[in-house]
Amino acid sequence: MDGVLVVGAGPVGLTAACQLARLGITVRVVDALATPTTESRAVGVHARSLEMLAALGVLPALEARGRRIGVLAMTDGRSGDTRARIPVGDIASRHPYVLDIPQPDTEAVLADRAAELGVAVERGTRLTALAQDGEGVTVTLAGPEGERTEQVGWVVGADGGHSTTRHLLGTHLEGAFHGQHFAMADVDVDTSLTRDTIWMFTHPEGMGIHFPLAGDRARVMFLVEEPTADAPTLAEIQSLADARMGGRLRVRDPRWLAYFEVHHAQVPQYRHGRVLLAGDAAHIHSPAGAQGMNTGMQDAANLAWKLALVVHGRADARLLDSYHDERHPVGAAVVRKTTLLTDVGTASGPAGTIRDVALFLVGHVRRVSDAAATQMAELTIGYRDSALSVRHGRHHGDVRAGDHAPDPDGLQRPDGTPVTIEELQATPGFLLLVHGGPGALATTLGDLGTVVAIGRDVLDPEGALARAYGNRDGMVLVRPDGYVGLVADTTDPHVLRRYLADTLGVAVPAVA
Ligand SMILES: Cc1cc2nc3c(=O)[nH]c(=O)nc-3n(C[C@H](O)[C@H](O)[C@H](O)COP(=O)(O)OP(=O)(O)OC[C@H]3O[C@@H](n4cnc5c(N)ncnc54)[C@H](O)[C@@H]3O)c2cc1C
Missing domain, CATH: 3.50.50.60 (FAD/NAD(P)-binding domain)
Incomplete structure (x- = not known):
C-alpha cells in the first residue's frame, strides 16, 4: 500500500x-x-x-x-513612542511583504x-x-x-x-510548559494606526499585537495573566487596547474572541x-x-x-x-x-531599558533593521550543513549548496518575455540550471525534473543569473522545495548522477 x-x-x-x-x-x-x-x-x-x-x-x-504589510513597528505601549520601524520592502525576495x-x-x-x-x-x-x-x-x-x-x-x-x-x-x-496566555480578538477597528503595518506594542504587563486584515478587519492580541473565563469580552479587549496600545484603537463587531494558551x-x-x-x-x-x-x-x-x-x-x-x-x-x-x-x-525595569536601546538600534541602523526583516521573513533559513547540500569543484559565487535559490530580475524566454526562477519552479520536480550545453544531463535527470539551459531556454542578457549564482560555467540543481542541492563548476553528467544516486539515494540510470 x-x-x-x-x-x-x-x-x-x-x-x-x-x-x-x-x-x-x-x-x-x-x-x-x-x-x-x-x-x-x-x-x-x-x-x-x-x-x-x-x-x-x-x-x-x-x-x-489578504492585505499586504510593508512595515513591522515596535512601539512603547505606555508612551506611544515608536522605537523601531522595520521596513519589509527591501528584503531579498520576489514577495517583499507580509500577507495578512x-x-x-x-x-x-x-x-x-x-x-x-x-x-x-x-x-x-x-x-x-x-x-x-x-x-x-x-x-x-x-x-x-x-x-x-x-x-x-x-x-x-x-x-x-x-x-x-x-x-x-x-x-x-x-x-517549557509554563503556559503563556493571550487574549485574542478578530474585530473591526477604527484606528489611527497605519494599515500597512503590523504593530507590536511593548508593555510591562504584556505585549500587544495588531495585525491589520482586509477592509476594517484586524486581529489583536495581548499577553495576559491566566484567565478565569473561557473568552474575553469586547469591553475587556477595548480596555487592554486602551492600556497597552496608546489609546489608538477602537474595537467593534467581534467575529471571534478567545483566550489562547501557548507553550514552547x-x-x-x-x-x-x-x-x-x-x-x-x-x-x-x-x-x-x-x-x-x-x-x-x-x-x-x-x-x-x-x-x-x-x-x-x-x-x-x-x-x-x-x-x-x-x-x-x-x-x-x-x-x-x-x-x-x-x-x-514584556520586559520592564533595567531589562526594558536594554530592550528599548536595542530597538532604537534596530530602528535607526538600516543594516540592523534589514537583518531583522530578513530574519522575520524566514529568508535566513537554509540547509548549508545538510548532508544533501553538495558543492563540486571550485565555485566562486555567493550561492552555496543549501541556500534558497536566488531569483534575480532580468531573465527572459527566447521570445524576449520576462521569466523568473519562481515561474520555472511551477513545474513540479527538480530544476537544473545549466550554463553551457546541457549535453547528456537531461537523460541523467530524466523525469525527476526540468533542465533549463541558460542561453538557450532562458536568456540572461544582463548577466543577472551569473551574478546571483556566481559560476558562469557549470550547473546548479534546485530541489523541488526551492533550495539548492548541488552547485558544480562542471556539466559532467557523472557529477549529477553521483549527487542523485549517492547523496539522495535515487535510482538513476548509469551515464552512457
Ligand atoms: C486558538 C488558536 C489561536 C492561534 N493563534 C495564532 C496566532 O495568533 N498567530 C499564530 O501565528 N499562530 C496562532 N495559532 C497557531 C496556528 O494556528 C498554528 O501554528 C497553525 O495552525 C499550524 O498549522 P497546523 O496545520 O500544524 O495545525 P492546525 O492548524 O492546528 O491543524 C490541525 C488540524 O488537524 C485536525 N485534527 C486534530 N486531531 C485530529 C485527528 N485525531 N484526526 C484528524 N484530524 C485531526 C484539526 O481539526 C485541525 O484542522 C493559533 C492556534 C490556535 C489553536
Whole structure:
C-alpha cells in the first residue's frame, strides 16, 4: 500500500497534500472537524512561504483575500513612542511583504488547490489508532459512517498542537510548559494606526499585537495573566487596547474572541519510521513573530518531495531522515526566538531599558533593521550543513549548496518575455540550471525534473543569473522545495548522477 494519509486539514496538512499530489502521489486527507475552523488564528504569511505558495499556484487567490504589510513597528505601549520601524520592502525576495490573511481563508485556498489536484478532505473523520511495520501503517479512522481500520503506506501527522498522531507514536513535546496566555480578538477597528503595518506594542504587563486584515478587519492580541473565563469580552479587549496600545484603537463587531494558551516545546524526532510529524504537531510556541504556521508549511514543503521520491520507489527511505535533520534545527530556533521575543516584549525595569536601546538600534541602523526583516521573513533559513547540500569543484559565487535559490530580475524566454526562477519552479520536480550545453544531463535527470539551459531556454542578457549564482560555467540543481542541492563548476553528467544516486539515494540510470 503506497498511498499517503495526511492527518489534519490545517494549513500544514493541506500544504503537504498539495505538494505531494502535484508530484503524482495518491493522497488522502482526514480532519476531525466536520467543517473548517472559522477562527482567524495564524494571520501573517511571510516571504519565504509566499515564494513556496506562488510556485504552488495559489498566491493570487490568497492575495485577493489578504492585505499586504510593508512595515513591522515596535512601539512603547505606555508612551506611544515608536522605537523601531522595520521596513519589509527591501528584503531579498520576489514577495517583499507580509500577507495578512485569516487562517480559514488560507485553508480554503489550499483546499481548493488540493481539490484541483484531485485531493478531497474527508471531514468529520478522526485518527484514533495507528500501528506500523515494515510494509505500511494500519490506521483506525472514526468518521460519520463509524470506525474503520485501513492500511496506508505512510502517514503525515499534521494534526496540530494536541496531535493524536504524536500521542499514538508514544512521543512527547519537550520544552517549557509554563503556559503563556493571550487574549485574542478578530474585530473591526477604527484606528489611527497605519494599515500597512503590523504593530507590536511593548508593555510591562504584556505585549500587544495588531495585525491589520482586509477592509476594517484586524486581529489583536495581548499577553495576559491566566484567565478565569473561557473568552474575553469586547469591553475587556477595548480596555487592554486602551492600556497597552496608546489609546489608538477602537474595537467593534467581534467575529471571534478567545483566550489562547501557548507553550514552547518540540518533539525530539520528526520521523518515526513511516510516520512523519509536521507543523504544530512537531513544534509549538508563542505567536509573537507569526512564525508557527509559516514554519509548519515549510516543514511540509521540505518533506513532500522526499516522501514523493520514496513512495514512487525512486529513493531509499533513508532520504526521509534528512527531513528531521534539516527541519528540526529550524523548529528549535523558532521556539527559542519566539520565546525571547515574547519575553522582550514584556520586559520592564533595567531589562526594558536594554530592550528599548536595542530597538532604537534596530530602528535607526538600516543594516540592523534589514537583518531583522530578513530574519522575520524566514529568508535566513537554509540547509548549508545538510548532508544533501553538495558543492563540486571550485565555485566562486555567493550561492552555496543549501541556500534558497536566488531569483534575480532580468531573465527572459527566447521570445524576449520576462521569466523568473519562481515561474520555472511551477513545474513540479527538480530544476537544473545549466550554463553551457546541457549535453547528456537531461537523460541523467530524466523525469525527476526540468533542465533549463541558460542561453538557450532562458536568456540572461544582463548577466543577472551569473551574478546571483556566481559560476558562469557549470550547473546548479534546485530541489523541488526551492533550495539548492548541488552547485558544480562542471556539466559532467557523472557529477549529477553521483549527487542523485549517492547523496539522495535515487535510482538513476548509469551515464552512457
Ligand atoms: C486558538 C488558536 C489561536 C492561534 N493563534 C495564532 C496566532 O495568533 N498567530 C499564530 O501565528 N499562530 C496562532 N495559532 C497557531 C496556528 O494556528 C498554528 O501554528 C497553525 O495552525 C499550524 O498549522 P497546523 O496545520 O500544524 O495545525 P492546525 O492548524 O492546528 O491543524 C490541525 C488540524 O488537524 C485536525 N485534527 C486534530 N486531531 C485530529 C485527528 N485525531 N484526526 C484528524 N484530524 C485531526 C484539526 O481539526 C485541525 O484542522 C493559533 C492556534 C490556535 C489553536
